[in-house]
Amino acid sequence: MSNTDFVLAIEDLTVSFDGFKAVDGLNLYVDKNELRVVIGPNGAGKTTVLDMICGKTKATSGSIKFKGMELTKMAEHQIVRAGVGRKFQTPSIYENLSVFENLEISFPRGRTVFGALMFKRTADVDQRIHEVADMIYLSDLLDKEAGLLSHGQKQWLEIGMLLIQDPELLMLDEPVAGMSVREREQTADLLNRICQDRSVIVIEHDMEFVKRIAHKVTVLHQGKILSQGTMEQVQSDERVIEVYLGH
Numbered sequence: 001m002s003n004t005d006f007v008l009a010i011e012d013l014t015v016s017f018d019g020f021k022a023v024d025g026l027n028l029y030v031d032k033n034e035l036r037v038v039i040g041p042n043g044a045g046k047t048t049v050l051d052m053i054c055g056k057t058k059a060t061s062g063s064i065k066f067k068g069m070e071l072t073k074m075a076e077h078q079i080v081r082a083g084v085g086r087k088f089q090t091p092s093i094y095e096n097l098s099v100f101e102n103l104e105i106s107f108p109r110g111r112t113v114f115g116a117l118m119f120k121r122t123a124d125v126d127q128r129i130h131e132v133a134d135m136i137y138l139s140d141l142l143d144k145e146a147g148l149l150s151h152g153q154k155q156w157l158e159i160g161m162l163l164i165q166d167p168e169l170l171m172l173d174e175p176v177a178g179m180s181v182r183e184r185e186q187t188a189d190l191l192n193r194i195c196q197d198r199s200v201i202v203i204e205h206d207m208e209f210v211k212r213i214a215h216k217v218t219v220l221h222q223g224k225i226l227s228q229g230t231m232e233q234v235q236s237d238e239r240v241i242e243v244y245l246g247h
């Protein structure tokens, strides 16, 4: 199989910070419609890998191919336009705008000059906003000011703001941190639906949640892959228990 058969093919990826290799010769391949979870102890390099995929951190060496495009040579905004969406841990929603307006402003056409509030609302934009709001459990709250949503609902709204851009690869850093048990279950259902038509990479520490969503789990340790496979496989891997799960 050539590496263009994967949505994402990372090969021999390394980044050094003052000589310290936070990611060290990483190879990682993600399939179409795959939901991959990356786990590992603090400082393993998980966030740094996502930072390199979205262009926030430049690789020292190696390759990141997304649908055959070399991302290491592209700027952050070009990577977004190519179809890679990234959600950070803290929600970056517009608190003073309604749920509807937050989704509208994220629609690709309005992305440039803050123009989403000005451009004529077309039926297809409207329909897409309603579809996404339905997916993220906010269809009854479209008129609510985003700042008044619960913590979990804010996280879902931010996922919705990414979905409205229709990325082929969506990356989420600890999406259920601070959520209630019920919100975690709903987020698992949401991610299982999201990956039906795109690939998803999730960094997560909550193993109950990982079990519910992961197609495959990659365990990072000191910038390298320690283990990889199904949740059952990595859970029973002695090395993983020693450095991570046993703690």
Ligand SMILES: Nc1ncnc2c1ncn2[C@@H]1O[C@H](COP(=O)(O)OP(=O)(O)OP(=O)(O)O)[C@@H](O)[C@H]1O
Pocket: 017, 022, 040, 041, 042, 043, 044, 045, 046, 047, 048, 049
């Ligand atoms: N810009 C940077 N400059 C220097 N060191 C950095 C930089 N970014 C990350 N590091 C270091 O690289 C290592 C990996 O960090 P990273 O945040 O990727 O780990 P992580 O696996 O996401 O951990 P956590 O679970 O705590 O979020 C850490 O030792 C961190 O201090």
